[in-house]
Amino acid sequence: MSSGPSTREERVLGIIETARAKRPRFKDERITMAHGAGGRATQTLIEGLLVPAFASPEPAPLDDAARLPLGEARDRAMALAYAATREPAAARALVPSLVFTTDSFVVTPLQFPGGSIGELAVNGTVNDLAVAGAHPLALSLAMILEEGLSADVLRAEVEAVAQAAEAAGVRVLTGDTKVVERGKCDGMYLCTTGIGQLDPRARLSTQALRPGDRVIVSGSIGDHGTAIMLARGELGLEADVVSDTRPLWPAVDALLDAAGPCLHCMRDATRGGVASVLNELARAAGVAVAVREADVPVRPEVAGAAELLGIDPLYVANEGTLVAFVAPERAEDALAALRTAAPAFAAAADVGEVRAEPEAMVMLETAFGGRRVLDQLVGDPLPRIC
Amino acid sequence: MRFVDEFRDAQLGRALAGEILAAVDPGRHYKLMEVCGGHTHAIYKYGLDDVLPANVELVHGPGCPVCVIPMGRVDDGIAVAEQPGVIFTCFGDMLRVPGSDRTLLDAKAAGADVRMVYSPLDALRIAKANPEREVVFFAIGFETTAPSTALTLKRARAEGVRNFSCVCNHVTIIPPLRALLESPDLRLDGFIGPGHVATVVGARPFEFIPADYGRPLVVAGFEPLDILQAVQMILRQIGEGRCEVENQYTRVVPYDGNQRALEAMAEVFALRPHFEWRGLGFISQSALRLSDDYAEFDAEGRFDTPGVRIADPKACQCGEVLKGVIKPWECKVFGTACTPEHAIGTCMVSPEGACAAYYSYGRLTRQREAV
Numbered sequence: 001m002s003s004g005p006s007t008r009e010e011r012v013l014g015i016i017e018t019a020r021a022k023r024p025r026f027k028d029e030r031i032t033m034a035h036g037a038g039g040r041a042t043q044t045l046i047e048g049l050l051v052p053a054f055a056s057p058e059p060a061p062l063d064d065a066a067r068l069p070l071g072e073a074r075d076r077a078m079a080l081a082y083a084a085t086r087e088p089a090a091a092r093a094l095v096p097s098l099v100f101t102t103d104s105f106v107v108t109p110l111q112f113p114g115g116s117i118g119e120l121a122v123n124g125t126v127n128d129l130a131v132a133g134a135h136p137l138a139l140s141l142a143m144i145l146e147e148g149l150s151a152d153v154l155r156a157e158v159e160a161v162a163q164a165a166e167a168a169g170v171r172v173l174t175g176d177t178k179v180v181e182r183g184k185c186d187g188m189y190l191c192t193t194g195i196g197q198l199d200p201r202a203r204l205s206t207q208a209l210r211p212g213d214r215v216i217v218s219g220s221i222g223d224h225g226t227a228i229m230l231a232r233g234e235l236g237l238e239a240d241v242v243s244d245t246r247p248l249w250p251a252v253d254a255l256l257d258a259a260g261p262c263l264h265c266m267r268d269a270t271r272g273g274v275a276s277v278l279n280e281l282a283r284a285a286g287v288a289v290a291v292r293e294a295d296v297p298v299r300p301e302v303a304g305a306a307e308l309l310g311i312d313p314l315y316v317a318n319e320g321t322l323v324a325f326v327a328p329e330r331a332e333d334a335l336a337a338l339r340t341a342a343p344a345f346a347a348a349a350d351v352g353e354v355r356a357e358p359e360a361m362v363m364l365e366t367a368f369g370g371r372r373v374l375d376q377l378v379g380d381p382l383p384r385i386c
Numbered sequence: 387m388r389f390v391d392e393f394r395d396a397q398l399g400r401a402l403a404g405e406i407l408a409a410v411d412p413g414r415h416y417k418l419m420e421v422c423g424g425h426t427h428a429i430y431k432y433g434l435d436d437v438l439p440a441n442v443e444l445v446h447g448p449g450c451p452v453c454v455i456p457m458g459r460v461d462d463g464i465a466v467a468e469q470p471g472v473i474f475t476c477f478g479d480m481l482r483v484p485g486s487d488r489t490l491l492d493a494k495a496a497g498a499d500v501r502m503v504y505s506p507l508d509a510l511r512i513a514k515a516n517p518e519r520e521v522v523f524f525a526i527g528f529e530t531t532a533p534s535t536a537l538t539l540k541r542a543r544a545e546g547v548r549n550f551s552c553v554c555n556h557v558t559i560i561p562p563l564r565a566l567l568e569s570p571d572l573r574l575d576g577f578i579g580p581g582h583v584a585t586v587v588g589a590r591p592f593e594f595i596p597a598d599y600g601r602p603l604v605v606a607g608f609e610p611l612d613i614l615q616a617v618q619m620i621l622r623q624i625g626e627g628r629c630e631v632e633n634q635y636t637r638v639v640p641y642d643g644n645q646r647a648l649e650a651m652a653e654v655f656a657l658r659p660h661f662e663w664r665g666l667g668f669i670s671q672s673a674l675r676l677s678d679d680y681a682e683f684d685a686e687g688r689f690d691t692p693g694v695r696i697a698d699p700k701a702c703q704c705g706e707v708l709k710g711v712i713k714p715w716e717c718k719v720f721g722t723a724c725t726p727e728h729a730i731g732t733c734m735v736s737p738e739g740a741c742a743a744y745y746s747y748g749r750l751t752r753q754r755e756a757v
Binding site: 008009012013015016019029030031032033034040234235294300303304307312364365366367368369370371372373375 | 394716
């Protein structure tokens, strides 16, 4: 056999592949900022520490929102509904499935162009519900306040929560308040939990991804993260970039209407940006995702700031932008519906497709015509010096 | 973005790639080294490997200033960062480089006040805002970043800022290139010269490469069309039997460099007799320290540091990978003891290092070759 060297290369690649496929083990001695950045360290923390600790008997996908297990009560209601309607679909429409999710918010500064922590706290949670196909029913709000926080600031944020909740069509029904000593928190931290009702049109699951599915983003990417970085004022840059924080239900509603069961899966592209969401799904579904860089909508101001900072907008956080996977036969309809659903989604674009191989990888066809892997973030997105 | 997008035009790129393909000898393999980490980054970012003919191979050189910092220096930095009252500042991607047992990010998580800055002037600003604290800047980089450190120190002196000092790890580009070229097992056909360094030092200092070692060098810019054009210029030299220094990056690089930057460096820095490079070992006169005139700003004099030399692991073959002698997967520890999460050598430390790139993308590359 003359294939000696290439066999050895195969073996080395095999070792790498085995190592990558292994469930990550959480071995770090301390928590670093990377554990909160949404990349590989976050994944290690979740899959290596949290999942084993909270494992349920049935394996559940790691979605941003979970079905509430209502057990026998729901079974009985379903039986009654089926007896009345004699149709599974009609029965499902009568008996709501509940979905819940939680999210916490630690943004600095508290107010930034385009929004504030209060608005974010509502939109973040209702959007996690929305991309799970659920319309929000109720929110809880927990606040951790720093001693010395100005009452006017608090008042403004409470008002922001109320307004955002009204815009999203949901009410805050319960909550909690804690105060910590000065210096123990950064002004205020908020945590919201949301319960939503699953839309009967939704058939969403990571397992539903199929080769050929189109990848659609709902608008220009990277606005939120860029707005925050600029608002911190450390960079001495000024640009007209505002956060995209907004409720996503109108987009989800339009997509469900246009594509129904052909809408296979959605994700809210928050922390870690579009690239992190795509990696997460490629891993979970065991598929490849190919992205065409030239088709990804990025505002010139965001592209310019990212260029200066040495950061890729595909990894920058959004707070009102989703990624949807739609079967090819309904993709055009879905995109058209999304673009007309609201002005905020006019820039929605088809940016790529699902492929069978290479499994669990995201590839980018660069605007220049080359190809590269769009990998998971290894740590916080740190600017390069050269 | 004006003046940037013009250099990223995909159509022009395809045309240029076509010209390169037509010009190469199909029976020959060309190995070109891009010296600078910035080029390596651009090559990955735009997928240029994919655009070039299969027999034109780009080898990633020693010009990533972050990954050549040896472990002992990182340990020294961490030791300074952990002194009470110190605010330790450095560029972002330095934070993740492993010392003998941890990174600056780990030290930050354990309580040290480590802050990322975009410029040494930011560090000086922090010093002025915190007069009761000692502010230390961990200076790294080639001649590209050294002038800004020099100007910052000149300003610190002019303004009488006494709580500011600098751990100087600045390195120079010529000595490691010479070390590479001296190696008997070198297999490189030409060099893409470092455009940023050349902006400061000019193109002239690279003339020894064609003169003494018979390899062409083209100083190049950092946009994809710049790099493709530089490759074309090198291949044209090889095809025509020429061997010289050419400047592709004329819109930025003056052939004789930036005199004012060089003067500032000469005032603030002095050559170290030798300096250790991760993966390459000790190279004489390859790094800068603060000059005696600026010794008061030298953090190495102000703080106790372990100053221990941590040897590169014996099994690490980064030097051979850098010289293009072996492929990453041929290294004894590749993919087993040495991975991106637990890097041993320089080529695995930075995501653009040859080994880290192969670790992440090797499977894709093989698929492409199989097609």
